[in-house]
């Protein structure tokens with residue numbers, strides 16, 4: 001139940017799939033181009049698309065344009081402190097749930113390297129190529145602080161509130177806590193539409 005509630009909540013506060021589904025063809029094509037760059041191992045450079053299309057995608061928070069490149073959920077162009085290692089390559093995830101979704105999206109086993117949001121201790125987790133958590137899952141959990149913010153971009157408002165913590169570290173009483181297995185299932189379901197988009201393109 002916790003898993004279902006988490007997924008519903010994430011889709012409500014950040015209806016990414018719905019927004020992408022409503023895009024006009026040129027914007028959808030640009031979105032797929034940026035996403036597939038990340039999935040194929042690139043770094044989120046601007047595709048051959050009019051600037052207005054990129055602005056549209058950024059305005060609806062489907063992508064995040066920054067100094068380090070173009071982030072595309074679940075991939076962050078800037079260092080968020082949540083690294084995912086896949087086959088010798090490192091990418092950053094927007095948040096803890098996103099990190100758990102990246103290996104399945106890239107169809108590779110992944111190692112997540114981050115620190116506890118409470119005590120700062122290093123945490124490492126493994127997932128297989130289908131996104132199932134495989135290692136160290138009993139030592140870490142995912143915390144979601146439901147803080148109200150008025151920042152438009154999910155990467156700046158929602159994402160910093162969804163982090164890994166040690167299972168033994170206490171968090172605010174109103175914060176939601178998920179097991180790594182449940183958080184991985186939430187991430188897998190939330191981003192499943194991207195795999196379909198990439199397969200269809």
Ligand SMILES: [Zn+2]
Nearest residue numbers: 116119166169
């Ligand atoms: Zn800790």
